Amino acid sequence: MSVSPAVSSPHASLPEKGWYKRNEIAITPWLFLMPAMIFFTIYVIIPIGQSFWISFHQWDGLGEKTWIGTANYERLLGWGDQNMDRKFETSFWNNLRWLVLYLLAIPAGLFIALFLNQTVRGIRFYKSMFFFPFVISQVVVGLVFGWFYLPNDGLFDIITGWVGIDVKGGVLGNPNTATYGIIAAGLWPQTAYCMILYLTGLNAVDPEQVEAARLDGAKGHKMLWYVILPQLKPATFIAFVVTIIGALRSFDLISVMTNGGPFGSTRVLSFFMFEESLSEFGFRMGYGAAIAVVLFFLMLGFIGYFLYSMYRDEKGAH
Amino acid sequence: MHSILKTSLAALVAAGVVASSAAADGHALAGELNIISDMSNPAPRAVMEGMAADFGALHPGLEVNLTIVDREAWKTQIRNALGANPPDVVNWYAANRMRPYVDAGLFADISDLWAEPAFEALASTKGAMTLDGAQWGVPYTYYQWGVYYRKDIFEQYGLEEPSNWAEELANCQVLLDNGVKCYTIGTKFLWTAGGWFDYINSRTNGYDFHVALARGEVEWTDDRVRETFANWRQLIDMGAFIDDHQNFSWQEALPFMVNGEAASYLMGNFAVAAMRDGGLDDTKLDFYQFPVINPDVDFAEDAPTDTFHIPSGAQNMDAAKEFLRFVTSADVQTQINGGDALGQLPVNANSSIDDDKFLAQGFDMLSNNAGGGIMQFFDRDFDAEMASVGMEGLQEFMVFPDNLDDILERLEETRARIYQ
Numbered sequence: 001m002s003v004s005p006a007v008s009s010p011h012a013s014l015p016e017k018g019w020y021k022r023n024e025i026a027i028t029p030w031l032f033l034m035p036a037m038i039f040f041t042i043y044v045i046i047p048i049g050q051s052f053w054i055s056f057h058q059w060d061g062l063g064e065k066t067w068i069g070t071a072n073y074e075r076l077l078g079w080g081d082q083n084m085d086r087k088f089e090t091s092f093w094n095n096l097r098w099l100v101l102y103l104l105a106i107p108a109g110l111f112i113a114l115f116l117n118q119t120v121r122g123i124r125f126y127k128s129m130f131f132f133p134f135v136i137s138q139v140v141v142g143l144v145f146g147w148f149y150l151p152n153d154g155l156f157d158i159i160t161g162w163v164g165i166d167v168k169g170g171v172l173g174n175p176n177t178a179t180y181g182i183i184a185a186g187l188w189p190q191t192a193y194c195m196i197l198y199l200t201g202l203n204a205v206d207p208e209q210v211e212a213a214r215l216d217g218a219k220g221h222k223m224l225w226y227v228i229l230p231q232l233k234p235a236t237f238i239a240f241v242v243t244i245i246g247a248l249r250s251f252d253l254i255s256v257m258t259n260g261g262p263f264g265s266t267r268v269l270s271f272f273m274f275e276e277s278l279s280e281f282g283f284r285m286g287y288g289a290a291i292a293v294v295l296f297f298l299m300l301g302f303i304g305y306f307l308y309s310m311y312r313d314e315k316g317a318h
Numbered sequence: 319m320h321s322i323l324k325t326s327l328a329a330l331v332a333a334g335v336v337a338s339s340a341a342a343d344g345h346a347l348a349g350e351l352n353i354i355s356d357m358s359n360p361a362p363r364a365v366m367e368g369m370a371a372d373f374g375a376l377h378p379g380l381e382v383n384l385t386i387v388d389r390e391a392w393k394t395q396i397r398n399a400l401g402a403n404p405p406d407v408v409n410w411y412a413a414n415r416m417r418p419y420v421d422a423g424l425f426a427d428i429s430d431l432w433a434e435p436a437f438e439a440l441a442s443t444k445g446a447m448t449l450d451g452a453q454w455g456v457p458y459t460y461y462q463w464g465v466y467y468r469k470d471i472f473e474q475y476g477l478e479e480p481s482n483w484a485e486e487l488a489n490c491q492v493l494l495d496n497g498v499k500c501y502t503i504g505t506k507f508l509w510t511a512g513g514w515f516d517y518i519n520s521r522t523n524g525y526d527f528h529v530a531l532a533r534g535e536v537e538w539t540d541d542r543v544r545e546t547f548a549n550w551r552q553l554i555d556m557g558a559f560i561d562d563h564q565n566f567s568w569q570e571a572l573p574f575m576v577n578g579e580a581a582s583y584l585m586g587n588f589a590v591a592a593m594r595d596g597g598l599d600d601t602k603l604d605f606y607q608f609p610v611i612n613p614d615v616d617f618a619e620d621a622p623t624d625t626f627h628i629p630s631g632a633q634n635m636d637a638a639k640e641f642l643r644f645v646t647s648a649d650v651q652t653q654i655n656g657g658d659a660l661g662q663l664p665v666n667a668n669s670s671i672d673d674d675k676f677l678a679q680g681f682d683m684l685s686n687n688a689g690g691g692i693m694q695f696f697d698r699d700f701d702a703e704m705a706s707v708g709m710e711g712l713q714e715f716m717v718f719p720d721n722l723d724d725i726l727e728r729l730e731e732t733r734a735r736i737y738q
Contacts, residue, residue: 061397062422086728151562169717173565261506262564263714280393281697281706283418 048296055289061277065286072290087264088291091272094179095248095298098268101183102190102247106239109194110232114224116195117202127199134192142256145185146172172258175265182250182257182266190246194239201235202228237310244302248295269295348379351637352405355384356392361591365659373644380637400424404629406638412446412623413694414532414701416454419627425454426628431639439667440646446623446694455627456642457665459655462680463513463620463695466589467582468575469604471498479606483521483549486609490558493581500558502580504566505716508709512696513584515712516620517608519546524615525690532699534737538729544722549611551719564717572596584608586622590676591661605679607687618690619683622698623665707732 020027055072057065070079078084116127133141149156151170160167167174171181205228213227229236251270258266260275267275269291277288351373357366363386374382385405387395392409399408400419410416419425431437432444432453443457472478472489475496480486490500505511520528523542530536531543553559560574569592574580576596583589593603607617626645628638644650651664657672663681664671671681684692697705711725 060418060422062400062418062424151565170562170565173562173717259507261508261710261713262717263710275706278394279706281702283702 051289051292051296054286055293057286059285060283061285062283068286072287073294076287076290076294087267087272088269088294090264091267091269094266095268097179098183098186098247098250099244101180102186102243103240105187105190105194105243105246106236108187108191109196109239110198112191112195113198113202117199131192131196133189134196136189138186138189138252139256141185141189142182142253145181145188146257149181169262172266173262175262178258178262178266182253185257186246186250186253190243193242193246197235197239197242198232201232205231241306244306248299269298346379347377347634347637347640349634349637350381350383351407351634351641352383353385353407353641354392354399354405354409355386356389356409358386358389358392362660365654369645369650369654373641376644377637377640400629400631404631406628406632406634407641408627408629410455410625410627411694411698412443412455412457412625413698414449415694415698416447416449416625416627418702420449420454423630426630426632426635427452427454428456428628428639428642429453431456431642434643436643437646439648440665442667442692443623443665446692447625455625456646457623457625458645458651459660459662460621460623460665461587461662462684463517463584463586463608463622464680464683465582465584465606465608466575466593466676467604467606468578468598468602470602471578471581472604479604480609482609482613483611487552487556490553490556494557498578499560499574499580500553500556500582502560502571502574502583503563503716504568504571505563505713506565506567506570508706508713509695509697510568510571510585511712511716512705512709513586513620514550514716515546515708516693516696516699517584518550518611519543520618520690520693521608521611521615522546522549523612525618525693528618528693529691529699534701534704534733538726538733543726547715547719547722547726550715551722554716554719559716564713586620587662587676587680600675605676607683616690617688618693619688620693620695621663621684621688622695701736704729704732704736 054065056067056069058068058071059065074080075082076085076088112130116123116130148154149171151157151167151173154170156171157167167177172178209227209231210223213223218227248270250268251274254260254266254268254271260267260271273288273291273295274282276282276284276291282288353370355366357363366386367384370382370384374380396408396410396419399405401424404424410419416425429452432440432447437444440457443460444453447453447455447457467479471493475492477489477492478485480489493500503510503514516528519531522545527536527542531538536543560571560580563571568585568589571583572589572592573596575583576593576598583593590603607619610617626642628635628642632638645654646666648664648666648668651666651669654660655662655664655669655672657674657677661672661674661677663677663684671677693699696709700708708729711729714721715725
């Protein structure tokens, strides 16, 4: 049997390269991705699945779950002979108000960024002053605006009093104005955020293009619209995304400023979900989960649209 | 104050006050006793820390671990705390507020404790601790509700404490004619409106009706409920309440009374400390029982009770029960409810009440003039979800009384769903 060592010996010299070495190229990316994937699965993917599962149950968060099929959704969306839950209706429309009006932060941020994009003495100081509201906590913003809006003693009420306008019940105490009052408070830091995004974007604007446009006689808003803005497209995209996300995360401002009131008129879906399932009087985990699922699909629609338009743009660009 | 409390409690210990319980069982308590308390405001915190220290001193073999959680935060944290690895003793509230935890089997049944002779002194609160025929915790303090008013303003306009609704309305009219609001209130966090509903409803329709409504046995669209709201509306239409109250918390509504812009406040006794801090001494501040509306029904009073419970998963059940005996014993009750501690009413009938004008009046009122019954408060008597929807409706009613029909229909829809 002198053959076998002869056969095995070339193998014996090769296998110094282990299984990992042989598959290194294929496996290494996955190894690097692994920690993120594990945590993303445990903290995001699985809880989403659990939310779906819980939303088909009646559950107080403590005892046994009871399977009730789609009853939570029927109640929430008013399928069948029931009326749509009015709290849901209010929250949904408020969410839309937030989404639309919050976008004002983008042009406002752009305007301030253009205004501040110049070299004068102390410009860094002015920039940091404008950026300041984004640095302080949302809770502080909420408190400050809460005092600002106070009936009788608040600065806002005094100022509107000069022109003879009196908001009945105070801005935050009047169901018709409360949501807008909170959105205005939220716009303050959000505008600062967009401003910073545009300021960095403006640094990247190609001065040669501006020079060329100027030679061609472009100036004023035409210069802005046809030369500057297209170059700011990446900044606009990021500003758009963070603003949409900011609008959907309006929970803390609402909680601090009105606690969902007066009479629930400032609720948004995330606050409604918290209230139903996790707050002091909320023991309806199943119902809260159903709200979360609806909110999930709404956001998915938005984000899906963005991803699609981004994909389309990139394809068009090349 | 903390040190005063501690030394005085220590003195009690030295006097062998709790000798009875120590003598009752020969074997010493050992191991750990984990307490989670929501007594996070400065004075209650000192009381709780003092109690834990003294209980530890009584039982040298026992390691007492006290965790104090913010009172508001505890209202949502309790579920997690009771779930996995629960402590041995927790704070909570009486009546229906216990329901979710009792139904889920998270609170231990301590009926055996209540069967002990020493607990006969707590008989007045037994009902509030009973659900499904068993007791689930012990009370440690309670306080009366009523109308706190500016004595000096009443004297200025020659007003007397009203004893019936007509006098109440007449008083209010005089105050309004002089540019003073009758009542301050802050409804931003809703529950203050619940106090008004409790009183007007129980004075209009009686305690039994109120309890039936809380149990979901009566429709919200019932004519008797409408009568309650009609009475309430008389005050609202007069402009008796301060304007824009939906913007304020109960604390933010205090300055109106302190500054003399409003003459009175329907509140719990805990507000007295804040009013005194605001500069209202006993010559300016007084108290009266909510007046009669319907002479055919007896007085029912709000007197919310704060409690201790043993989670069913407690590791050291013996020590936990001993702690509940300790907390409810007559002398500890006297001590912790004193004016320099909690400043509220002791739950043990053998305790003495601090020599304080409002505590004395309150105790007298609850003992002798609350024949109808004792209510725990809107958000503790009603089902949790009914309470939250209900209080929101009450706030809306106080701002837009014309929306009443819509509000009642909404409440009725909720009631029908919850108590189906």
